[in-house]
Amino acid sequence: MATRNPRRAVPPWPRLRVAEWEDTRETLHMWVQIVGKVRLAHAPLLNHWWQVTLYVSPRGLTTSAVPCAGEFFDIEFDFVDHVLRLRSSDGGLRTVPLESMPVAEFAARVSRALEELDLHTTIQDHPNEVEPAIPFSQDHRHHTYDPRAAHLFWRQLLQADRVMGAFRARFVGKASPVHFFWGAMDLACTRFSGRRAPRHAGGAPNCGDWVMVEGYSHELSSCGFWPGGGEEGAFYSYAYPEPPGYADRRVTPSDAFYSREHGQFLLPYEAVRTADDPDAALTGFLQSTYEAAADGAGWDRASLEADPERWG
Structure with missing residues (x-):
């Protein structure tokens, strides 16, 4: 070929x-x-x-x-x-x-x-x-494949993965890889405080509650990219359990907002794509929403964070 x-x-x-x-x-x-x-x-x-x-x-x-x-x-x-x-x-x-x-x-x-x-x-x-x-x-209802669209989606994932990977490097506590969950079809990265969380109530469609109980067994701050939100998809960030005052925290950039419908902060993909510095815009969103979760829940940030350039 x-x-x-x-x-x-x-x-x-x-x-x-x-x-x-x-x-x-x-x-x-x-x-x-x-x-x-x-x-x-x-x-x-x-x-x-x-x-x-x-x-x-x-x-x-x-x-x-x-x-x-x-x-x-x-x-x-x-x-x-x-x-x-x-x-x-x-x-x-x-x-x-x-x-x-x-x-x-x-x-x-x-x-x-x-x-x-x-x-x-x-x-x-x-x-x-x-x-x-x-x-x-x-399933004969779903049968369409546009190679151009699939290629562009993957290119979106490449950029999101790259910036989220650099953001992950700032954390030395327990953290997931940057990985793609096929259930909701989103790219995600999750940080953990080290403390257990209240039992999750579940409720995802066609998914046993025990799945969510395992997924949310420990206190976390999670971020990611979902291609189904907004006009061009959206970046998201949420905390579980959500600490007091979390939804009212000011985060960056100015296009980011807290969605009470979804229980998370959202940043439209097009706001990142059209920013003067897309990497900085997305990194600011990831960092400020993480700080909203970590500060609101009293995480030991001094022990959990590090400079990724410390051996530079």
Whole structure:
């Protein structure tokens, strides 16, 4: 396959209106749920379900290495050449083209590829955190794939991952990787104070309350990027449990606001994209909303934070 460099034609923070790729986004959401559930079926449980996530890669989204029957495999969405690659550590390789097809067909192709690689896998046949939860094997409603939109979405994730990764480097306490949760289809990074949290009430659609109990077992401040909010998606930040006065804290930049409907601070993606310094605008949002959570809840910030340039 010919090598391409589409990056030259795409601005660093690309414009992608939610309305322009809604059908593709909903189809891709189901596809990443299928692949994420394959990882879930094999990877050992980690705190807060960190073992189920996907990661931004130089080509798209990947499971990273997953153990299976004494070997390893990975699955990667390649949003440059628009192909799903399944690779096993014994040299096996299968591909599924990323093109318009019903979710049911995509699920069948992935299952067949796994069987051909001797990666015998059974997953739950319906999505989580969405309504309605159409079984994958019966889903012919979602079938659209626009390669340009998928590519631009991945380019958004690249920038968000890069800035969030630099922000994560300031924290030496317990913190998650910057990773992609396929349930809500968002890129997230979470910091923890070290203290346990009140039991979460759950309530996510088509998702057992026990899932949220595990995810929110400890006091946290979480931030991320969700491609479904606002006109071009939105960055978010929230605290659990939310400390007193959190919603009234002033945060930066000026386009950021607290949404009482969602119980979190939001910053429209387009406000970052069009800023004079997008990196600084997003970093300011991540830092100021974290401080709202940490100061409001009395975190031991002196012990939890560090200068990432300390060995510079």
